[in-house]
Amino acid sequence: MDNINLTTKLGRLKLKNPVLVASGTFGYGEEYSQFLNLNELGGIVTKSVTLNPTAGNPPPRLAETPAGLLNCIGLENPGVDVFIKEKLPFLRKFNTRIIVNIAGGEKSDYIELTEVLNKKEGIDALEINVSCPNVKTGGYNLGINPKEVYSLTKSLKKITNLPLIVKLTPNVTDITETAKAAEDGGAEALSLINTLLGMAIDISTQKPKLSNITGGLSGPAIRPVAVRMVWQVAQKIKIPLIGMGGIMGSEDALEFVLAGASAIAIGTANFVDPKTPIKVIEGIKCYLKEKGINNFQDLIGKVKTE
Numbered sequence: 001m002d003n004i005n006l007t008t009k010l011g012r013l014k015l016k017n018p019v020l021v022a023s024g025t026f027g028y029g030e031e032y033s034q035f036l037n038l039n040e041l042g043g044i045v046t047k048s049v050t051l052n053p054t055a056g057n058p059p060p061r062l063a064e065t066p067a068g069l070l071n072c073i074g075l076e077n078p079g080v081d082v083f084i085k086e087k088l089p090f091l092r093k094f095n096t097r098i099i100v101n102i103a104g105g106e107k108s109d110y111i112e113l114t115e116v117l118n119k120k121e122g123i124d125a126l127e128i129n130v131s132c133p134n135v136k137t138g139g140y141n142l143g144i145n146p147k148e149v150y151s152l153t154k155s156l157k158k159i160t161n162l163p164l165i166v167k168l169t170p171n172v173t174d175i176t177e178t179a180k181a182a183e184d185g186g187a188e189a190l191s192l193i194n195t196l197l198g199m200a201i202d203i204s205t206q207k208p209k210l211s212n213i214t215g216g217l218s219g220p221a222i223r224p225v226a227v228r229m230v231w232q233v234a235q236k237i238k239i240p241l242i243g244m245g246g247i248m249g250s251e252d253a254l255e256f257v258l259a260g261a262s263a264i265a266i267g268t269a270n271f272v273d274p275k276t277p278i279k280v281i282e283g284i285k286c287y288l289k290e291k292g293i294n295n296f297q298d299l300i301g302k303v304k305t306e
């Protein structure tokens, strides 16, 4: 089993295995470090970090739906200064890739965040969250506009040598347009998908189940949509993809890989079983062994569509 090579590449970023944890579902690793060995992960993507501390939306911020989770956390985080002082030193202790996810209200916020994080040791890449369905104002949703995605990516590329991973929103008509825009702007890889905009109503109170009225849907309910989007994007662009959306186990992860993902991220499943990422790594290894494939990278995009 040990001759199986699980390494994968996201542009210049090399991962020891293709399993990451998705932004916002793993905090900054501290709580989860009690349940699993963080050194075993391909990488950790942090909760979105903003320039200033953000309280997020008031409760209720979570609602379960059939095979899914609706959330309107609203980018709650301690802000970039506290992140650097208190969270980054902990993350740096581990032998895994640290990908810092950043979010802003305006383009200038992303630029400032990138300038600040650029100077810090121990960051392997930046993931740019260009949309958050739970935050109402303008800039937070620039990810639906290909021109804005291109312009933001290009501006950030000019000021950093860190690999840029643009995280795409599924709340668009054609996700290949924003994917292409990010690639043209200089993204080294893409993450997809963020949550799908949704809504649930409590019929006894006749009120929305979330304080923000609408929220982002994640979990198994969105997986077929996410796999479809990864496959569509993989047909159109050359840079590597990180696939996510409802991965609960290795079989789900493998669907994304066959569709064209070079790495995958575990999100909502971390709330159900914090050991999911480790189980997915093992499951991918077993599958490769069964199929007689020695290198994980040989499986990427190998769905048989003809």
Ligand SMILES: Cc1cc2nc3c(=O)[nH]c(=O)nc-3n(C[C@H](O)[C@H](O)[C@H](O)COP(=O)(O)O)c2cc1C
Binding pocket: 022, 023, 024, 025, 047, 048, 069, 071, 073, 075, 101, 129, 167, 193, 194, 195, 217, 218, 219, 220, 222, 244, 245, 246, 247, 265, 266, 267, 268, 269
């Ligand atoms: C509670 C919660 C909080 C999230 N917070 C963020 C965030 O801060 N930034 C971000 O880019 N994505 C965030 N996401 C989106 C996830 O990273 C992921 O893209 C999405 O949930 C789909 O994967 P999943 O179905 O495996 O959870 C969040 C998702 C959940 C469920």
